Amino acid sequence: MSEITAKRSAVKQALHALFLVFRIGNERYALKAIEVAEVLPRLPLKPIAHAPAWVAGVFAYRGVVVPVIDLSALTFGTPAQGRTSTRLVLVNYRPDATAETQLLGLILEQATDTLRCDPADFQPYGLDNRQTPYLGPVRKDELGLLQWVRVSDLLDDQVRALLFPSPPLDPVLLEDRP
Template identity: 25%
Template sequence: MAGEYLTFRLGQEEYGIDILKVQEIRGYEQPTRIAHAPHFLKGVVNLRGTIVPIVDMRLKFNCSQAEYNSFTVVIILHLRARIVGIVVDSVSDVLQLQSDQIRPAPEVETSVDANCIVGLGALSERMLILLDIERLMSGVDMGLVAA
């Protein structure tokens, strides 16, 4: 679990994902909507010839709808053989976490599947929710990644 994590914000919470899953970070652009898609799937964008589904993590995690502004970014992820974009409020930084800085996640009801939380990163005053982004994006409700 020790390693480098890209940190991003959704509302007041700060999350971390494995930096090795991140392909690039882009400014938000309005995706092309897809009919009958789940509410959190904003649509798709054409990224250099690859059609990339865009998931709004605020909607996925049942956050209050945040505004799209100059800080809103899309993190392009490379998950197995699939490229997926996630919309977040802002990207913070890349942090190196050691094993002793990662605590087990508490067993509580959250809007995030508990199996997708790998732990909590503790850094002085900051607390990061570390996500298994590949598992989160391959959930049945996503319909994005085949098992």
């Protein structure tokens, strides 16, 4: 391989990104792998009282309590199936460039594959669905359509305040209550 061909190949690879592919029902979705902190098996969760049905609960991870949402329940109102390929995927959630990155858990079905492709291959699908701003553009391939899920758009302001109160609740203040 010539030096010029090698450089062109390196530039083309630099345009590609790695995605974690998963399913909701029969439909395929993808998260940008750079947003994924860790993929875990499905773990027991502590439920959160009076939270939306798609908030699956919380669990302790390396000394931090991490909230978990069920993406299937959030998107279509049906909880994820308990398959051996259902995973608890920790993502780096950051609602905007000025916010601090926090861990957020996602319950994802069949989260076992990855795909390397050019993010520019994903195209708008022509529907302005303001109720699901996290569902981004789609990419066509031999398996059908693949939709990009944008982690930063997963939570609206109300749910973000519930899962990530600002400032965080101080346990000392809770002890002072009668």
